[in-house]
Amino acid sequence: MKVIEPFFSGVAAVTLAILAIHNFPATASAEATRVVTITDPVLNMQAYSLSIPANWIFDGAVVPGTSCNDGPFPVFRMMSPDGLTGVKQLPRLDWTWADNNAKPLKSGEECLPYKREVPAEEVLKYMVGVLEVEYVRDEPAADLEQTRRNAAAQSSNMFAVSADKARAVVRYHINKIAIEEKLNVFVSCRYFRNIGQHGCSASVSRVWAPEKSFSDATFQPIVKSFVVDRQWTDART
Numbered sequence: 001m002k003v004i005e006p007f008f009s010g011v012a013a014v015t016l017a018i019l020a021i022h023n024f025p026a027t028a029s030a031e032a033t034r035v036v037t038i039t040d041p042v043l044n045m046q047a048y049s050l051s052i053p054a055n056w057i058f059d060g061a062v063v064p065g066t067s068c069n070d071g072p073f074p075v076f077r078m079m080s081p082d083g084l085t086g087v088k089q090l091p092r093l094d095w096t097w098a099d100n101n102a103k104p105l106k107s108g109e110e111c112l113p114y115k116r117e118v119p120a121e122e123v124l125k126y127m128v129g130v131l132e133v134e135y136v137r138d139e140p141a142a143d144l145e146q147t148r149r150n151a152a153a154q155s156s157n158m159f160a161v162s163a164d165k166a167r168a169v170v171r172y173h174i175n176k177i178a179i180e181e182k183l184n185v186f187v188s189c190r191y192f193r194n195i196g197q198h199g200c201s202a203s204v205s206r207v208w209a210p211e212k213s214f215s216d217a218t219f220q221p222i223v224k225s226f227v228v229d230r231q232w233t234d235a236r237t
Contacts, residue, residue, distance in 0.1 A: 038062055038074050040232060047232045048074050051225040056080055067108035068096040069201055084174060085209040093202040102196030120166035120185040123202045133170040141165040160191045181208035
């Protein structure tokens with residue numbers, strides 16, 4: 001089975017998207033952990049793995065791609081037993097369009113209707129409304145300029161690559177407990193110059209904890225432990 005990853009958001013880009021969202025430095029954790037895995041139901045193979053606190057609840061799945069980007073992607077949620085601290089990787093958002101004189105692209109109802117490269121900040125604001133949470137403030141997206149340079153370095157005479165990311169703090173309540181959440185967005189786009197076709201994808205993640213005790217250090221080792229299984233990627237090529 002041939003892997004078709006036309007728009008920079010298939011298997012090879014999953015780790016990039018998730019790590020680029022947070023860009024946490026490596027830290028050591030003394031907390032007991034366990035390894036959890038996500039299985040591809042089509043190939044019946046382990047696709048992803050990561051380490052989480054030993055007593056946390058975990059659910060994850062490999063989701064098929066969309067009509068405008070057929071690369072599969074992981075969705076997962078993990079949380080403390082009381083649900084007050086956790087991480088979610090949401091379904092990927094895809095959209096495609098073509099130049100006026102180019103062949104139209106297939107784009108089903110599950111794809112966003114955008115016909116342009118949408119900044120990560122705009123996607124973030126859209127998600128704040130979708131999730132119905134209270135916007136508190138923006139936060140700097142770590143190494144944003146380096147992320148953009150790394151994407152541009154992949155460009156060639158055939159295609160142009162771009163990337164962007166944004167982060168904001170939002171607030172809501174669980175059982176009357178004020179929750180602080182950091183909502184993270186990573187957008188990647190590719191433009192095929194020779195055929196006039198564009199495609200973008202947005203990865204969105206959420207990390208949350210009680211407002212008075214939120215710390216990025218809680219999530220650093222979890223995000224850094226995310227691994228795409230090499231045997232699975234080889235099986236898909």
